[in-house]
Amino acid sequence: EDPSSSTSTQNSVAPELPGFYYDPEKNRYFRLLPGHNNHNPLTKDSIQHKAMECKRLKLLEEEEKHNQKTARAGLNSSVLLQKRQLGLVSSTSYCRLVHELKVNCMQRRKIEIHSPDSSVAGTNNFKIIVADVACERIFTVNDVEHGGCKYGIINLSGLGKESLTVEMYDNLYFTNRKVNSVCWASLTHPDSHFFLTHSSKLCLMGIAETPGCASLLPASLFSSTNPGDRPGMLCSFKISTAWSCAWCLNPQADNCFSTGLTRRVLVTNVVTGHRQTFGTSSDVLAQQFATQTPVLYNGCRSGEIFSIDVRQRNRKGQSWKAIRLFHGSAVTSIHLMKAEHYLMAADMAGKIKLWDLRTAKCVKQYKGHHNEYALLPLHVNEEEGLLTAVGQDCYTRIWSLQDAHLLRTIPSPHPSSKDAIPSVVFSSRLGGSRGVPGLLMAVKQDLYHFSYN
Structure with a gap:
């Protein structure tokens, strides 16, 4: 239950x-x-x-x-090792099952956050945390008391088996708008920048006092070097309310990013400033670029998922849509699998589905997720064979990618509330190539590490 x-x-x-x-x-x-x-x-x-x-x-x-109960009945480390020695389990399955066992035994420990500015650490509630590809740093968005959000970067290199200390670098940049989405961007080198989208700011009459905007910030803004050497904001432009964003890593659409807006998709080249606009029939709440081809996948409030080849010119109507899938509720998150034959999607009805893009059919469903109206992300770790999602009920759930089995349900250390939904990052290498495995959970003003036992 x-x-x-x-x-x-x-x-x-x-x-x-x-x-x-x-x-x-x-x-x-x-x-x-x-x-x-x-x-x-x-x-x-x-x-x-x-x-x-x-x-x-x-x-x-x-x-x-x-x-905690075992993830699978009759499976423990000794039985698994014996099956491996007898050749009954392949090396791939063995590694996947080991991760399942370890995840079930993870233990929570609170992390101490150090900062050059002692007034920064532990003073603002975490809203979003997003790790870079190497899981060496996490970008943080924190709520501030007077309204709006503040940004920071946490260096995970100090996170070890014995040490539970990380360094957080803050900056004077903040926004009085709500931050809707964040992603890392590789402009000058891998994960050199991060890209954010903000909502419009409303006045008392409900009219947009200031429009929404999208900002591209260099990660060096949050380094421990001399503040005088830090570059300014690279790019900021006004747009209507932006719900989602994505950065393209395919060389055929180099230096391009996308923003999912109200009833349209905007693709922009940072260097040339060239823009492409694609009209849609619904708000675009989730986006991701493919890496093998310059194709952008989009999830909408209407429940539709569709792809766009960004090499084509703007077309009238909806004729530019390639693959089209349909959920029964608003799509809040999508994740394209590494081989790019499958796509994972979650919606506001709490449904998580795995779609085969070649047949446009749902092949798996991951049950137990809870959502009613929030924009909640999915975290897919194909190497470890795990899917992680935080529900609106503040429970973090981890499933097996292989057979959709619910492995573990983790309660929040804080009482459940709308403003206390945890934000998480999972990796087998937190802190880099020689890092430690486990789950990072940011909730309220605290950061926790669920470490492998």
Whole structure:
């Protein structure tokens, strides 16, 4: 049973009465009130929240006692090693199953964040963390008290088996707009910059006071070198509300990035400034470029997923759409698999599906994810054979890519709330090629490392 799923609080002996709630601990009925009431906060929402919090605390207690159930019945390290020695398991399957066992035994430890500016570390809530390709650094977006967001980079080189310390470099750059999406960009060298999209800022009348914008910032802004040597903002341009962004690594569309806007896709060349606009029938909430071809995949609020070959010129209508897939709800995240024959997609109904792009059919579904309206990312690690996603219920779930088996459900260290949804990064090499395996979780002002046992 999923620890975050709601269960009936009605006692099997006590009959259910409309408009009343039966508390089995106090053995009596209480009247339910519509909405929220500060004097008597007994509502359906408060009852459900209380039940979910009890389950979260219970699961945290079980994890502290290391009472997690095995990911697969009858499978442990000794049995797996014996099968490998007998030649019953291939090397690829053996590595994948080892990761499954290790993930099930991960233990949470809090990381100490150091910063040259002592006022930076631990003062603002984490909103987004995104790792570079080598997992040596993570770019962070933090909420600030007066509204808006602030940026930083955390260097993971100090994260070892014994050390639980990382360095965080902050910068004076901040925005009073909401940051909707972030991705790393390889302009002068791999992961040299990061690209952000911001929402429009509304005035009291609900009219856009300032438009949305997209910013391309060099990662050197957040280095420990002399501040006077740091370059300024490379690129910033005004656009309508941007929901998503993606950077292209294919040489046929070099130095290009895309932004998913309201009912259109905008592809821009950073060097030449050339733009291509593709009109859509819905808001574009998720994007990713292929690497083998200059093709851009897009996920929409309508549930449609489609691809664009960016070498073609602008066309009227929708004739430029190549592959077309359909979800039953708004698509919040997409991930193109390494061979580029399959695409993973998640939606606002909590569905996670693996699509075969050659047949345009769903081949697998990963059950247990929870979402209703949030833009939540997917984290796919093909080498380890794992899929990770954080739900709107603040639970982090890890599945096997191979057979969609739910391996582990991790509760948040903080009580569940809309502003406390964890942001995570998983890698078998956190800190670089000689790094440590595990899961990084940023929630509220804290950073945690779930390390392999």
